[in-house]
Amino acid sequence: VLTLRPSLPRVDPARAERAAILLDRALGGSKVLTARDLCEPFARDESEAIGESPDIVVHAASADDIQTTLRIANEAGVPVTPRAGGSGRTGGAVPVCAGIVLATAAMTSIKEIDKTDLLVVAEPGVILSDLQDAVEREGLFFPPDPSSATYCCLGGNVAANAGGPRAFKYGSVNRYVLGLEVTLMDGTRLQTGRRTMKGVTGYDLTSLMVGSEGTLGVISEVTLRLVPKPPAVGTLLALFDHVRAAGAAVRDIVARGLVPRCLEILDATTLEAVRRSGVPIDTRAGAMLLIEVDGEPATCEVELERVGEACSTSGAIDVLVAQDAAQRDRLWKARKEMSRAVRALTKNKLSEDVVVPRSRLVDLLDQVDRISESSGVKMLSYGHAGDGNLHVNFLWNDPDELPRVDLAIERLFREVVAMRGTLSGEHGIGVLKAPYLPLEQSADLIAVQRKIKATLDPAGLLNPGKIFPVLGHRDC
Numbered sequence: 001v002l003t004l005r006p007s008l009p010r011v012d013p014a015r016a017e018r019a020a021i022l023l024d025r026a027l028g029g030s031k032v033l034t035a036r037d038l039c040e041p042f043a044r045d046e047s048e049a050i051g052e053s054p055d056i057v058v059h060a061a062s063a064d065d066i067q068t069t070l071r072i073a074n075e076a077g078v079p080v081t082p083r084a085g086g087s088g089r090t091g092g093a094v095p096v097c098a099g100i101v102l103a104t105a106a107m108t109s110i111k112e113i114d115k116t117d118l119l120v121v122a123e124p125g126v127i128l129s130d131l132q133d134a135v136e137r138e139g140l141f142f143p144p145d146p147s148s149a150t151y152c153c154l155g156g157n158v159a160a161n162a163g164g165p166r167a168f169k170y171g172s173v174n175r176y177v178l179g180l181e182v183t184l185m186d187g188t189r190l191q192t193g194r195r196t197m198k199g200v201t202g203y204d205l206t207s208l209m210v211g212s213e214g215t216l217g218v219i220s221e222v223t224l225r226l227v228p229k230p231p232a233v234g235t236l237l238a239l240f241d242h243v244r245a246a247g248a249a250v251r252d253i254v255a256r257g258l259v260p261r262c263l264e265i266l267d268a269t270t271l272e273a274v275r276r277s278g279v280p281i282d283t284r285a286g287a288m289l290l291i292e293v294d295g296e297p298a299t300c301e302v303e304l305e306r307v308g309e310a311c312s313t314s315g316a317i318d319v320l321v322a323q324d325a326a327q328r329d330r331l332w333k334a335r336k337e338m339s340r341a342v343r344a345l346t347k348n349k350l351s352e353d354v355v356v357p358r359s360r361l362v363d364l365l366d367q368v369d370r371i372s373e374s375s376g377v378k379m380l381s382y383g384h385a386g387d388g389n390l391h392v393n394f395l396w397n398d399p400d401e402l403p404r405v406d407l408a409i410e411r412l413f414r415e416v417v418a419m420r421g422t423l424s425g426e427h428g429i430g431v432l433k434a435p436y437l438p439l440e441q442s443a444d445l446i447a448v449q450r451k452i453k454a455t456l457d458p459a460g461l462l463n464p465g466k467i468f469p470v471l472g473h474r475d476c
């Protein structure tokens with residue numbers, strides 16, 4: 001399944017050629033690429049999914065360019081795959097039957113930051129960390145913080161409904177999207193939502209678009225709600241001999257009514273990888289929690305103290321509190337080094353992002369150990385413990401191991417669904433998880449979503465092969 005592409009037919013070369021001529025005429029050569037070596041890099045994202053090299057890459061510079069591209073593609077019958085930063089983990093931006101990749105990364109304008117209405121209006125190619133820096137300079141805050149913030153873009157963040165460590169307190173991107181400018185496959189341009197904080201007019205198409213992974217429309221502008229920048233941040237790191245003790249601490253923190261902005265967990269195998277990368281971590285530690293609170297300085301101090309108490313009561317072997325920004329950076333080092341450290345362990349790595357009810361987090365960690373043991377596949381977990389959202393990583397070196405990895409992934413998904421969890425907390429379904437959707441969602445639920453898709457994109461040309469299982473995907 002990992003490398004299996006849905007067997008959608010590659011677009012007819014004559015159609016692609018016609019679209020290329022029309023696009024070149026309408027947009028000008030510099031925005032329309034057809035040379036194979038220039039198009040090839042757009043066949044991949046940051047997942048294991050392998051796509052077809054697109055016939056055409058359009059670098060849109062405006063909403064009009066997006067509209068023109070979609071109109072021409074629709075008329076020519078050529079599929080379109082929207083793309084922003086290309087950092088997706090499930091192949092959402094990977095074209096599975098070639099055609100056009102519609103790249104929005106060149107649309108990088110932050111059009112407006114309003115300090116009274118507490119909102120920002122921006123284009124889809126703005127890099128998330130650029131947006132965060134710009135609003136923080138104005139004393140405002142955009143909380144969602146995927147670890148890819150320095151290279152993912154707002155269009156992808158909205159289309160994937162991104163999360164990140166701060167989601168425990170602040171929620172994912174969907175909590176901040178007030179309105180969108182979005183163009184449908186037939187070229188109809190819509191303004192969904194509003195600039196006001198409240199509003200109940202008509203169906204909530206903004207919410208429908210958020211997390212739709214580029215399958216319903218292409219975003220050309222986002223209006224995002226902001227919050228005041230918290231004046232102070234406090235960081236605490238707690239080490240435990242076993243994940244079970246760390247899990248107990250998470251439960252205790254929540255039971256005390258505390259809402260840290262981050263509540264991150266690293267398991268024993270992840271800690272070992274980080275140690276190997278040169279970050280010194282107490283060798284007794286079999287789990288780590290990294291916890292961050294924010295707010296007024298006095299409140300932060302009290303909350304940190306109570307978080308520390310919860311960790312100690314649950315059996316922490318060490319609790320460290322950062323006294324200044326430099327120490328805070330040191331405490332985050334293990335978490336920040338983690339992706340690189342884990343990558344260094346193996347040739348191939350696939351990171352799932354399952355979620356279970358918070359009360360089942362330790363059960364999930366136990367299951368991961370059991371699946372790893374019985375399948376013989378090396379696995380490790382880290383993630384957003386406060387949300388019950390674990391990034392379970394599957395590591396392998398030899399292609400012969402793939403069938404075992406596939407089985408281990410499926411077993412994990414089945415266990416997660418049995419715990420009333422979900423297959424994705426923040427990465428989405430894309431192409432890699434599409435075959436597994438029926439494990440979680442009923443046939444009726446999938447059918448209703450397919451009808452919505454068919455209403456907005458009757459010919460199925462916008463980001464085909466994503467979210468829903470199609471022919472060639474395995475039947476679960």
Ligand SMILES: Cc1cc2nc3c(=O)[nH]c(=O)nc-3n(C[C@H](O)[C@H](O)[C@H](O)COP(=O)(O)OP(=O)(O)OC[C@H]3O[C@@H](n4cnc5c(N)ncnc54)[C@H](O)[C@@H]3O)c2cc1C
Nearest residue numbers: 084085086087088092146147153155156159163214219426
């Ligand atoms: C090291 C690493 C760490 C990560 N950490 C996190 C994390 O902590 N939390 C998290 O949530 N994610 C994380 N991710 C995943 C990824 O960065 C996010 O999903 C991100 O939101 C994708 O943004 P992008 O701009 O790269 O989108 P892309 O990968 O380009 O696209 C993602 C999806 O959005 C669609 N899309 C893109 N642009 C548009 C548009 N203009 N209109 C309509 N649809 C569009 C695409 O078709 C695709 O389906 C991580 C990825 C990496 C590589």
